[in-house]
Amino acid sequence: MNLPNNGWEQIFDEIDVSFLNKIEKLYDEGRIFPDKNDLFKAFKLCDYSEVKVVILGQDPYHTEGVADGLCFSSKKKGYIPPSLKNIFRELESDLKINRTNGSLEDWAKQGILLINTVLTVEANKPLSHKNMGWEIFVDKIIEKLSLDSRPIIFVLWGENAKNKKNIISYSNNYIIESSHPSFFSYKKGFEGSKPFSKINEILKNINQKEIEW
Numbered sequence: 001m002n003l004p005n006n007g008w009e010q011i012f013d014e015i016d017v018s019f020l021n022k023i024e025k026l027y028d029e030g031r032i033f034p035d036k037n038d039l040f041k042a043f044k045l046c047d048y049s050e051v052k053v054v055i056l057g058q059d060p061y062h063t064e065g066v067a068d069g070l071c072f073s074s075k076k077k078g079y080i081p082p083s084l085k086n087i088f089r090e091l092e093s094d095l096k097i098n099r100t101n102g103s104l105e106d107w108a109k110q111g112i113l114l115i116n117t118v119l120t121v122e123a124n125k126p127l128s129h130k131n132m133g134w135e136i137f138v139d140k141i142i143e144k145l146s147l148d149s150r151p152i153i154f155v156l157w158g159e160n161a162k163n164k165k166n167i168i169s170y171s172n173n174y175i176i177e178s179s180h181p182s183f184f185s186y187k188k189g190f191e192g193s194k195p196f197s198k199i200n201e202i203l204k205n206i207n208q209k210e211i212e213w
Contacts, residue, residue: 004040007048015140019133023120031123033060034067041069042115045108051145052111052208053153053199056161059118062126070114072181074102086181086190094194097213110211115141117160143167151206153199157181157190174202 001024003012027036034041057071061081068075072084080088080102088099108114117138122128145152146169154173156162158180165175176198179189200210 001036001039004043006044008043010048011141011144014144015137017137019137022132023129026120026122026129031064032120033062033064033123034069034120038067038069038075039119042071042108042113045070045105046111046113050111051113051152052203053155053211054113054115054142054145055155056142056157056164057114057116058158058160059116059127059129060121062121062124062128064123067121068103068105069119070104070108071116073104073114076102078102082183083181086183086186089186090181090190090193091196091213093192094196095213097196099213107211107213110209112211113145117164139164139167143169146173153202155195155199157195158185 001020003009003017026032055071060067060069061074066074066076066079066081072081072087074081074084080100084102091097091099104114115138118127118129118132118134119138120129120134142154142164146154146167149172151172151174154164154168154175156164156175156177161180162177168175176195178193178195179185181190196211196213203210
């Protein structure tokens with residue numbers, strides 16, 4: 001199970017990744033999502049030096065053919081999962097952009113690190129890979145990124161993501177937070193939160209290229 005080396009090795013070298021042996025065994029034994037080739041896609045598409053924004057999800061979609069290694073993103077053509085549908089609703093409300101493509105690869109390639117706090121899941125069993133080592137792995141990545149000299153925007157949707165605030169250095173970073181875009185919490189703070197225009201306003205103010213959503 002090869003970790004990407006496009007600048008990320010400086011962080012990966014400092015993290016205990018021995019738990020990946022267990023994850024690899026689980027791939028050999030059952031149906032695990034995303035596909036093994038997509039496991040580290042978030043890092044492959046977004047070089048370490050290019051990270052401008054971090055969006056945190058929870059764990060991958062657990063139904064066949066949807067998870068693609070990027071949080072909230074869908075590789076199933078023509079299918080927009082409920083949370084992503086609400087993200088697109090807010091995008092249209094915020095910036096008048098009507099997006100229909102469920103793959104968020106174009107966002108990742110513009111410097112948005114789209115990672116879940118748990119990177120794998122067993123088919124039809126949400127949160128089945130919780131407490132296997134992924135949380136420690138992802139926490140270290142967030143912590144190291146937040147200590148980098150450049151400013152990074154951390155987007156925290158929902159309580160699970162908000163819990164990461166205590167490991168983010170506030171020295172030169174930005175935090176945008178709201179409720180989760182899921183059906184259950186969309187109306188409790190995500191609707192009307194305008195995260196996309198807020199991200200671009202920050203990027204503009206720090207002389208970085210805005211995201212083409």
